Amino acid sequence: MNPQLLIVLVLLAAAIAMFALGRPRMDVVAVLMIVALPLTGVLTVPETLSGFADPNVVLIGALFVVGEALSRTGVTYRLGDWLSRTAGTSSARLIVLLMVCVALLGAVMSSTGVVAIFIPVVLSIAKRLGVSPRQLMMPLSFAALISGMLTLIATAPNLVVDAELRRLGHDGFGFFTITPFGLAVLVLGIGYMLLARRFLAGDDDGAVLATDRSTFPALIEKYGLAERERRLKVGRRSPLVGLPLDDRTVRRDFGLRVLAVERGRWGQKTLTLGTDPGGFRIRAGDVLLADLAGHAGGAGSAAGRLGVAELPLGEGFFVETSRELGLAEIILPPSSAALGRTVAELRMHDDHEVDVIGIRHGNDLVSRAVSHERLRLGDTLLVVGSWDAIRRLGAPGGDFIALELPVEAEERVAAASRAPLALLSVALMIALMVTGLVPNFVAALIACLLLGLFRCIDLGAAYRAIHWPTLLLIVGMLPFAVALEKTGGIDLAASALVSWLGGAAPALILAGLFAVTALIGMFVSNTATAVLMAPIAISIAGQLGASPLPFAMVVALAASAAFVTPVSSPVNTLVLDPGRYRFGDFVKVGAPFAVIVGLVAVFLVPVILPIHP
Template sequence: MADSTLVFIVLGATLAAFVWGRFRYDLVALAALLGSVMLGLVPGEEAFLGFGHPAVITVAAVLVLSRGFERSGVVDVIAEQVLRVGERLFLQLLVLTGTVVVLSGIMNNVGALALLLPVAMRLAREHDASPSILLMPLAFGSLLGGLTTLIGTPPNIIIASYRGSVTGDNFGMFSFFPVGATVAMAGLAFILLIGWRLVPQRAGKASTEAMFDTAHYLVELRVGEDSKANGLSLRELQQELEETIPVLAVVRDERRRAGHAFFGVLQEGDILLMEAGPEEMKLLEDKAGLRLGKDAEEDKEKEVKEVEEKEAKKAKKAKKGSRTHQKNEGSSGEENRRDKGNEKQDKKKKEKEEKSGVDTEGLQLVEAVVRTDSMMVNRTVTQLRLHNQFGLHLVAVARDGGRLKQRLHEIRFRPGDVLLLQGGESELAESLATLGCLPLASRNLTLGQPRMLLVSIAIFAAAILAMIFDLLPAAVALSLAALVTLLVGVLPLREGYQAIDGPVIVLLGAMIPVGEALETSGGAALIAEAMLAWGSEWPVIVTLIGLFVLSMVLSNIVNNAAAALLMAPIAASLASGFDASVDPFLMAVAVSASCAFLTPIGHQSNTLVMGPGGYRFGDYWKLGLPLSLVVMVVAIPMILLVWPLQE
């Protein structure tokens, strides 16, 4: 069997596995690489050279630098300015989406979105609006902004490196800017003027106060004398229940202690503030002997009432046989007591009404979205040991715009899930960063280090200047900047390693040799010949449009980096077949591979907003399809203008 046929079989199986989604894309890519080695398509001694490829190193360095921006206080500076725009939706969209377009050009576009996502959520809440109207334009804006520079998105880095292997000269830092900036501005104008009207507005307001109105889900449970919970620690209580039901607070002697910080044993009369539905309530009563706290309050009220009635009877007997004047005085005294009793009852009634909703103030609740690179993906709260290792209680989970009703310990987390968590204020930021979660809203949670803002900007600017003046190759300049970022303390070393998206690095390192096999086996030439035969009677621009559409469709069903890796050899073969410059064909792949607007799985930015925005899978194409057409209509003429077919 010919090598080209074997390559097509491997790639066909790889693409099918990507679309199926049963296995993570990095595992699929690694399987494709090892399969290619076993079939003799990739020499064994060259199997892992892709992991040292400049494109892989550059992507890793950009991810570290982007995380440094997140930690340096950029979000606080931006939020302060963005929140001044007021209630006008047009201005909100302009400032948010425009800002993410600019930021995505100077840092990884997923990192730029991560900076502005909490700002957008806060803006929506302050104006009591659905976040869905802001988040999809924000995600698409991050994709558009990534088109403008070399480091904005992985496809640009891949295409730049591939051009170097073909022509001996890489695309530079701002080689993408003329085409990318024009396309980004056209896309931004479309979103602001027309596109936002195509975004579904979810009435559920996923991840807003309405989604996690905790007072409607929390109950107060009392530890009685005969309760099994009496004398148990909270950890022992969880083991007794064989269920993860968060204890948010323990009330003892009118003092409330946060559940994650309570390490003593429960005593009679303790009130537990817990997240519990009807099924959990029955479990708590059967296995732990806990009952609603309000029953205890009613018992006390009953006792007080009985005492008051006894005192009233004694007072009535003492007044018998008194003189008229004394009777009158007694009546007045009784009326006074009756008035006081009424005042007490009114006061109790008022207090009872005020306590109809459970007070959650001061519980340090935070909402966070699970990132695509989170260690929580496909794992449960039990497997993560969320409380023991990270000091966090999971209170609730929202997915696809609705709160999940299944038991918390049964939930396997997915990218885009919105979590309601409780934890200590000082540990929240570090725990969320370690888990790979992006905070959306919290009380008194400081994320940035403003004093390091200028330092991180200076480091990045030095790297850009080194690239512009050809002092250092892009991979070396950005790696040096990432190293300095870690050395000066902008980013802790542990977070630096966490910032490197392992699955993306494995995907790139594994697929680069497979993409080269597509070229060396003649597979890319065969596809190019088929496209040349199809377009032989048409102008070259028609074939360029076909390449653009094919790459754009592919990027919506597989990772955009994988799409760029697979399409780059085909683009080069097409250019050779037409005896034209390779630049316009490679630039067409760079733009189209980065414009995955049709599905939530085509790009991490789309996945990241799915949960907070309450979007469904089919919501993306409603704005994404017309935006894709706008991008293509603007990009093709600009590519031919800036990068002519004949040099």
């Protein structure tokens, strides 16, 4: 072993040790390696910084933006809503649908982001079905990991392995090369979780994580909204047809306060808030969410005078629109200029872009029209408007203090009406990648530009969506592959593995490669694991005179098989607390499934990707 290789191995061991200990952060470790490698003299500065010019780093960053746009336009949340409706009361059906939805969504966006989005959805469904979150959270994380096996762009290790193949002059993976293996694993994973869920059952069935935060249903009941607010469908002969949404005659002449308007568009419902009309005019067929507290005759009289039909409201409407329509409680501090004034005098609609739809004087609910109610110290007001307007209203130093926002505020959708455009952009990206008309990173950047053009995401949100620590980790670890190659480390490791397995059958060599990769991935980032193992796998193929594709594919599959510990992947860590899991729960359920995935890799990969083509 030459001295330069020894230095590289010492640095690599130090990086792995710091990864395993979790100190310092992984991105900091990557920066330390970027600093250390050129000081050893093994790599030049351009070689050390070559990761910044890697197209896959740009691609991964762009995919973070695409995933955020899908969230901001509500695509992911609508999928969760559909899941809740379709699952009904069957927990088995829920597990099947949950794993399919998460896997398919994770195939085109960050699996960590998908899990973060679905955790509150799953908790809500668990409460409704009366099942323990323990039986649902692990299927959620396993499906997110399996999603990395469905497309080339689903996870960073796939891209790292593909890049290493191309760097060494081999044909890389196609967009769907990994898909057959992922589909097989997904089917097995669903069946496995349907059986394994019994091992996750506990004494807390039907319990969910408690929260002190308010919810929409609680606020609706507290302020009696179901008795006052109505949904009114506008008829063809209604005098409201053609009126601007902000027309004051609607409120003055009819005593009707329009809070929002539902309208069918492109096969889906869109919601326009009364506080943000933007030139919106009422049409026949629109459904108005209206406050009738100021209408003397109530809903029946309004229907006759306005040519509208009353539709059911209940708490469901507010819950279904909670990602666009915000509800929140505010209080008045002693220094507030609003004390002693009426709601009408405050001009909340015009000056703050919210409407006051409920007032409580201490424990007493105001059931009459609130517009002429004088405010006093200790009052709590319920306001409705966009989430951004509600946050501005409660800004420090103002006349109002916003109480803690309800849990629904975490699921707000900033650009719901642009969901079809977001889907169109993602479909174009996938089409470009599948056909190979442009490089993958160019296709992703085109999608990002379209998403910005269609206002599915703004520039600030795009920059915030990029997970910079992940990019730094990749950039910092990629030079190790070059360093190990230059110093002979890759050939040495490949020779050692081949020598250890002797003249074993190719299936046994693939099994050993999978086991080593999966073992390292239990303690080290799967991206870093792929960086280390991909060149070794390709070198083994070269020594055996075999095609590098099956060996590289086994590494890609093993890198995503992080089922065994809660620290193997961020998606496992995310579900640890909501699922009330212990370390042993992942070992007990995850280890057998990792073996199943290994068997799929060992026996199915050579069938689809022949070792000796």
